[in-house]
Amino acid sequence: MPQKTATVGARSYDGPSSGWWFAGPAVAIIAVFFLAPIAASILLSLTDFDIYALADWQNLRFVGLQNYIQLFHTYRFWVALHNTLYFVAIGGPLSVAASLGAALLLESKLTRLKVVWRTVFFAPVVTTLVAVAIVWRYLYHTKYGLFNLALTKLGFEPIDWLGDPHWAMPAVIFLAVWKNFGYNMIIFMAGLQSIPSELYEAAEVDGAGPARRFWHVTLPMLAPTFLFVGVTTIIGFFQLFAEPYVMTQGGPEESTYSLVMLMYEQGFRWWRLGFASAAAMTIFGITLAATLAQIWLQRKSGV
């Protein structure tokens, strides 16, 4: 049957039109809801579109790269960039490590009630972030919070988690890692399950202990999973917004102020959409560069 269809198709081939009929709806939707807005926002980033332009198109000026230049001269952009990189550099690896750790525990033969644990670990992923952030704001409360209760019980000084500029970002990172590790954990579990057991058996016969089996069998076999998880985590973590927006509003002393918050504030609070679009393009560029660098590094290290 497939053979016959192919020959019929080849005989009556009338150009690429039939292919377009299949791909058309999807392409149209992507063009309207994805490509067009991206093109519009690139154009927008070259103008000073704002509330005045909203009132009257004559108030719109083409400003070239002025928005970008102004952005790079804005002190708060560098603060936001620094905070976002801090969040990605610490939070990203921590999140991947937590996911892998949880996946290994769940795949261990000794673990009982796997379904229960899997559900428990995955639950934060499907919980609404805003609700979670509000609950965590209570957990972090200086006087009545659970974390400080534990700290004081253990004989440590209580920490002003969300009020101290040095602790606010670690607090946000901790929340983000807890919220997100379940998703990657599921992907790691799938990766672990696809490793043939013969490899472990062969390694065992060769005299490899658990640590060496992990290092020489598990990790190399998980390399494609690592690449996927690493890239999606980096992209996701660059979009830090809701956690600080709900818990700290970017404070204290702007220590949790992120790039996306800057974009949101400029665009929807002050309605400077031109400038906000330039910020969006910049965030896209930075994320893309970080992702490419990561792929390049992993390829280079040969895994």
Added chain:
Amino acid sequence: MAHLYEHLRSGRLQNACALHATVAIVLLTGGCRKVQEPKTVVDFWAMGAEGERALPLIEAFEAAHPAIDVRVQQVPWNAAHEKLLTAFAGNSLPDVCQLGNTWIAEFEALGALADLTDRVTASEAAGLIDPDDFFPGVWQGNVIGGRIRGLPWYVDTRLLFVRTDLLKQAGHADLPRTWNEWMQAMRDVQAIQAAGSYAMLAPTNEFETPIILGMQAGSAMLRDDGRYGDFGGAEFKRAFEFYVNIFREGLAPKDSNSMISNVAQEFERGTFAFYVTGPWNVQGFRDRLSPRLEGKWTTCPWPSPDDSWPGVAIAGGSSLVLFENSSDERRREASWQLLEFLAQPRQQVSFTLCTGNLPPGAKAWEQSGMRNDPLFAGFYEQLQNVRPVPPAPEWEHIVTGELVKRADAAINGRQTVDEALAELDQRVDEILEKRRWILDRQARLQQ
């Protein structure tokens, strides 16, 4: 009417409100006949609690105008600004809308607000709306370029909540009337306070206190018709130094609002003697403070840098505006009728009883009995001397985006007063660049 107000005070607010609105319905429906025509629809957006609590007034209006159907939509305050701008862009603004005072300039610049001048003049002649009854400073905020763009619905201003007992302990029997007296009072209170307690609480993430002090010192904050910032000018600098010194001398905590979890509790404990806040906390404190504290606190109009007491404060609150985007003449007329109805002193009284908000006109203060409430007396006095903020659409960005940050830097010693104000002016000038360009172009076109 005063007995109705007692209901409000005793917390039986809904009863008083429902009763008053029913009286209004009975009064207004007398003589009305059923109309069979299709009803004219008026879309009305109200923000926050007002959207819910104003419903009895809307019912009264509908009872009096059977041919009009008012559709009320409640918009949460923190999403209101975005939603209104989006609606403007999408051409889906309502007919009548509650608008924060400080947004009027912005929507006027958008060309979204209907000019109410002629309608108000006609209504005044008919004895319905009385522009002279509104507090002058509040009314002023609704008039831009000589045209009336909104009608005040309720007012709001900030002043000092004072623990008079603490003040007495510190040797001050009278409330301060000048900045010098106030500063001395704060120092004396601080001297008898325990560690961790202060003379004053003025959350550093709120722009109101430095702006109010700046107004009192005579600064216009923006110069040349809002083309440039004037924060580095001598007047604002004097106010800013006064403000920053309160914190630097340790008379107020250098915290933002979020650090204090329960203000009423801390006020009762005497953690601070002066607290800069607004009318919503009068009822809030009445409900939460223990009876022990009765008579030990009051509301105090602002001291003044000279002897012209009380010092000026910001005219806040909400106005009602017409967007008049409908092409249907009947609908526009019906929208105006709703606006005219709500702006009359009689309805201001109902609204006050329904919401606990401060009425914008003197008559409603008398008739609602609010005038006799000792805790609101400070507000009544203060409202005689309020002024709107500069009518530049960028104002909100300037104060919440920049002023608060520079004040924080000066308070925490990361910048000197001069450095902070110079940087503030520089940033404000950047924000106002577009406004300068537009104003200059308009000037060129007019020549």
